[in-house]
Amino acid sequence: MSAGPIFPFAALPSADLIVDAVYAGGTARTAGDDALARLLPVGNQGGFRPKGSPREGTVLVAALYTSGTEVDWPDVLDAQTGVFTYFGDNRQPGRELHQTQRGGNLLLRDVFEWSHGTAADRRRVPPFLLFHKAVPGRSTAFNGLLAPGAEALTSDDDLVAIWRSTGGQRFQNYRARFTVLDVGHISRAWITDVLAGHAYESEHCPAAWRAWVDGRVYTPLEAPATTTMRSKGQQLPDDAAGQAMLAEIRNRFKDREHDFEPVAVELWRLVAPATGRCDVTRPSRDGGRDAVGEYVLGPSSDPITLDFALEAKCYSPTTPVGVRDVARLISRIRHREFGVFVTTSYIAAQAYSEVRGDGHPIALICGQDIVDALKAHGFTDASSVRGWLDARDNGLRL
DSSP states (O other): OOOSOEEOGGGGGGOOEETTOEEOOOSSSSGGGOHHHHHSSSOSSSSEEEESOTTTTOOOEEEEEEOSOOSSSOOEEETTTTEEEEEOSOOSSSSOTTOOSSOHHHHHHHHHHHHTSOHHHHTTSOOEEEEEEETTTTEEEEEEEEEESOTTOOTTTSEEEEEEEETTEEEEEEEEEEEEBSOSEEOHHHHHHHHTTOTTTOTTOOHHHHHHHHHOOOOBOOOOOSOOOOOHHHHSOOSHHHHHHHHHHHHHTTTOGGGHHHHHHHHHHHHOTTEEEEEEOOGGGOTTOSEEEEEEESOTTSOEEEEEEEEEEOOOTTSOBOHHHHHHHHHHOOTTEEEEEEESSOBOHHHHHHHHHTTOOEEEEOHHHHHHHHHHTTOOSHHHHHHHHHHHHTTOOO
C-alpha cells in the first residue's frame, strides 16, 4: 500500500505526479471511474496505454499499468535497485511477436533500439510512466518515470524475446527491463509539454530524463531495505497458483527428502545463475551439508570462485525452518565460505533473527523465492512445475 498523498478524483486532470501518491478513482461504478484515464489521455483499459500510435511512430507518452494479478506474467519492481521488469502485450498464442492489438511490443522493440543509439535517437523515446493498481475501486498509484534499460544491462539483456506455451501452442513475448529514474515529482507543466511533443525541450524536463537522453546516464530511484527480516507472510505465496506450485514439489518428495536436494541445487541456480560446480553429498557423509559448490565471480578470462555449502529442507507450509536447522549449516561454514538454505516453507522468526543479527553469510531461499524463480523461467503453474520435475528425472533440461 502506498504511503504518499491521496489526490481526489476531481483534481486528477491538473494533478502533478508524485512517487507513491494515490490517485483516487471515481464512484459512478463505470469505466469512467478509471483514475489513470483521468490523469492522462491514455484510455481506461489494459496494462499498456500509449498516447499516440506505435505503428505510426507518434507515441508521446506511454503509461504502464500493472495490477499485480498476472500470475503468468509477473511484472516486478525491485525497489532496492530501481529496475522494473515488464512483460509485453503478446500474452496468448495466435499472433506474431509484434502483431498485438495495441502495438505494445512494437513500441518496445523501437524504443530499446533507440535507447542504444545516439542522443538524437533517444529523443524519439517517449517517457514511460509506471502505475499500479490501488484501492478503492479504480484508483491508481504512481511508481515513477521509466527509462528503457539499466546501467548494468547490455542490448542482449534489457529486451529479450522469450518463448512460452499455452495449450501446446508456443509463442513469443518480450521481457523488458526499465530503470525507475530518481525523479520523485513530475510537474503537470512537463506533462503538458510532453503531450505537445516537447518532452526534451521543455524547461520543466526532469534533469534525470535529460541526462539519460543526452548520454544514456541512469540515475535510479533506489530504496534500500531498512530490514532484512521477512515475515512468514512475505516468505510464502498467498495466491493459489504459487501454493499449488510448492505443493507439487513437496508431494514429489514426500518421505524421501534426500531426493529433494538436487532439486534444491537447481532452484538455487535459477536464483543465482553464476553458480558453477555444485555436488550433492551422500547422506552418510554430508557433514551437515547437503551440497557443496562454487559461485563464480569476475571476467570469464580470469574468474575467481567462492565456496558455499547448501542445506535443503522440503517442509510443509506449517513447518518452519527453526534455529536447529540453520545452526547445523552455520556450524559447517568454513572460513571464506557462505551458506545457502533452500526450503519450500519459511524461516521462523528466531532463526531468521539469529542469522541476520549475527551477520552469518547465508542466503535464505524460502517458498516465495522458489515460486518467483520458477515463474521468471517460464514455470508458472503446478502443471509446468510437474513437467520441469519430470524432465529432471529423465535427465532433460527445459
